[in-house]
Amino acid sequence: MGSGGGSVAAALVAKQQGKTxxxxxxxxxxxxxxxxxxxxxxxxxxxxxxxxxIPDSFERAREYFNHCVNYKGPAVTPQRRDSFLKAAPKMLDYLRGHGLKVRRxxxxxxxYYDNLPGGEPLGRSIMPEPFNIHExxxxxxLLAMYPPMAAxxxxxxxxxxxxxMKRTWAGKMKALRFAFLTLRDKLTGRRTVTNGSAIQGQLLQIALREGIIIQRNSPGKRLIVEDGRVTGVVIERDGKDVEVRARQGVLINVGGYSRNxxxxxxxTDGPITNEWTSANPGDTGEMIQAMMDxxxxxxxxxTAWWVVxxxxxxxxxxxxxxxxDGRVLPFMHHLDLSLxxxxxxxxxxxxxADESGAYMEIGERIYQRNRETGGxxxxxWVIFDxxxxxxxxxxxxxxxxxxxSWLDSGYMKxxxxxxxxxxxxxxxxxxxxAEAERFNRFCETGVDEDFGRGCRKFDNVHGDPTVKPNPNLGKIEQGPFYAVAIYPGDVGTAGGVVTDEYARVVKEDGSVIPGLYxxxxSTASVFGRCYPAAGASIGASFTFGYLAAHHATGSNELERILA
Incomplete structure (x- = not known):
């Protein structure tokens, strides 16, 4: 259920195991x-x-995980942690073997916390190669795309x-590169996509080539349970309920509930709405409720993957x-807030919070402060000079x-x-x-004594290297001053059903719901309330989809993957 990250990987594994x-x-x-x-x-x-x-290992990655993921909950277990860390690199190699083109x-x-033990300053994140969706x-x-990134x-x-671009030669060269790539596509007739559309465009191409069945316009309504086992799902097609049966299992990969x-x-303990989210339009949570039922x-x-x-x-x-077309696409302020x-x-x-730090942490701290201050x-408010x-x-x-218009409307003061x-x-x-005076002293020394802004390489790469001694710290002292109201927006929710190390859905007593993955x-994140690095949610989604299919089909490879 759902065509997001992990579904194609799961379908390919099922096919490899002789299933449909x-x-x-x-x-x-x-x-x-x-x-x-x-x-x-x-x-x-x-x-x-x-x-x-770049040297890395399971042990080093586990050390980093243990130092940055401090939430204690039923979805954050040593077993799930180890499953993810062991299976993720094998999942990536599996997809590369099917033609997925990726790069550093x-x-x-x-x-995001590269200064912690096991953290990697050079990064462990992987990107898709740009993809020409004319292919x-x-x-x-029929490929979903976030409109600002559509081309x-x-x-x-x-x-x-x-x-x-107004501060460094590297920025000016990057602007020229952007212009060149845009002109290249216009002259050659390419339609290049990067980012999430490049991931899913490639995987859609692989799925079609491998004969994976994809049915659109098929919202799920409820799960079919027989003798305590999930044996299928009821979907809606053309206004009618249709039962789809599954012999090995049902994998729910439908996103979260940001728009519910x-x-x-x-x-949520605090003010929240569906209006601040940038999640996809289908993120309404019906199948999560079906699993809860x-x-x-x-x-x-x-909690959510907060991006203010x-x-x-x-x-x-x-x-x-x-x-x-009239749709609201809320600003996402991770990069500009870092400067x-x-x-x-x-x-x-x-x-x-550390304004240049991990975006999920900023959202968590906003809600924490809201509770502490009574709303x-x-x-x-972001205050600029x-x-x-x-x-x-x-x-x-x-x-x-x-x-x-920003000033006339009162959006920007x-x-x-x-x-x-x-x-x-x-x-x-x-x-x-008083806060501005204290912050300005930090700008002089280069050390943010309150939140450590600019103490990590992650912060620094989003700063301005012409500002010394800390590229993330600039005084608030020259008028006119500006201000904008900031809300805890998100790109998806991070809570959901609890699963085990094989992606099986479990009950409150820890027992497994047979046939349901x-x-x-859709799930409570293996990282709890932390976002350790770029792509953590997608990496986990793919990995547990891959593991679910191996487990559901009784694959002999599962033991090797988790060894």
Whole structure:
């Protein structure tokens, strides 16, 4: 169920084992949440690392996992951890053997906590090679894509350098490269995609070549349970209920519930809505509820893969966030928030997190502060001084461009002093002034004593190397000052049903629901409330889909994979 990351891998394994698999997709298009993503796998100890001469091992990756994943819950077990770390590199090699073309990032992409034991400053993340989706023929228009990335010839890891086009020669060269790639496609008739669409475009091509059955417009309604075992699923086709039976098992890989407002408000401790998400349109959680209805245990239902967004406090979306067809595509502020001369504060004027750090951690800290302050951190406020607005991008607009509509609408506040900005935002003025003074001292020493901003290589690659002594720390002192309300947006939910090391869905008492497997955002993450590196969610989704199929089909390979 679902065509996101992991489904094709599972279907290929089933075919290799002499079985038949069908991929049932709710939407009219193939790809799921993976197609909407930045298109990265986190694969420790992979063959690509070895080919690049970067030493890694299962033991070193486990050391890193143990130091950065500190959540204790039923989905974060030593068995699941080891299954992921052992199977992930073999899963990647399996797909490469079927023709998947991957590479290491062109630019630096470190593990998010590379300063922890076992962390890799050179990064363990894997990218897809750019893909010309004209190769899909009649399926070209049936590949799900996130609209801003629909014809993006440059992959996401190059954007931090591109954002510095007004600051560094490397940024200027990256802008020229972007222009060249765009012109190349126009002149040659290519339609190059990168990121998540390049992953799913390649996998769709492989699935079609291998004869994998794909049925679109097939939303699931409920699971079929006979004698305590899941034996199929009821889907809707052309307005009618249709039973699809499965001999070996059903794999649920349908994404999460980011767009299910009522369910999110029920399970989240703090303000939440379906309006702040950038998840795919089908992310509404029906099959997660179906698994819960037959006794599946759940965990971390209140968390998500947070990537903060911004909008006006009156609920209006700013220019640049509304797409050509009227859809709202919320800004995602991980990269622009990382740059100097900006801080993220609550309504007391106090900073909330390492603004340049791991985006999921920023979201978790916003909710933590909101609880601690009785509701004074949603929204938070990003405070800029004029240098940020002159030098760097914000939202979908390039460096130095601040649309007048942002100021006229009140989306972006502007004032000559911090006291005036505080008054416009309802922030405690004395608290903001004291925090800015403290932060400015950190900028002089290069050491953020409160949150460690700029202490990791991950932070630094998203900073401005012309700013010294710390590329992520720039003072808040030159007016005019600006402010924008920040909300805990997301790119998908990170909670769901609990599964074991073979991706089998389990009940509250730890017993397995026979015949039922799950992977991806349908499940509670193996990483708990942490995001260790770019592509962690996709890497895990593929890996547990791969393991599920081996287990369901009784594959003799399973023992070797987990050895």
């Amino acid at each position: 698999a069908v991929i049932l997709e709710k939407e009219n298009v193939f790809g799921g949440s993976t197609s909407f993503s930045g298109g990265v796998w986190w694969i420790p100890n992979s063959s690509l690392l070895k080919e690049a001469g 990032p062109n630019d630096d992409w470190p593990d 899909l023929g009649e399926w070209e228009e 993006m010839p440059m992959p996401t890891e190059e954007f931090p350098t591109l954002f510095l 407002k009522e369910f999110r408000q029920k399970v 037959i006794g599946a245990a759940t965990d971390c239902l209140d 967004t911004s909008r006006n406090t009156n609920g209006e979306w700013p220019e640049g966030a509304v797409w050509k 100097p001369h900006s801080i993220l504060v609550d309504q007391n004027g106090r900073r909330v 004074k951190a949603v929204p938070c 004029k240098r940020h607005r002159e030098r760097y991008p914000w939202g979908t607009f390039p460096p130095g461009k601040t649309p007048q 502007k004032a000559d002093t911090l006291d005036q900005i505080a008054a416009l935002c309802g922030i405690d003025a004395s608290g903001l002034k 799950a992977t991806g955002n």
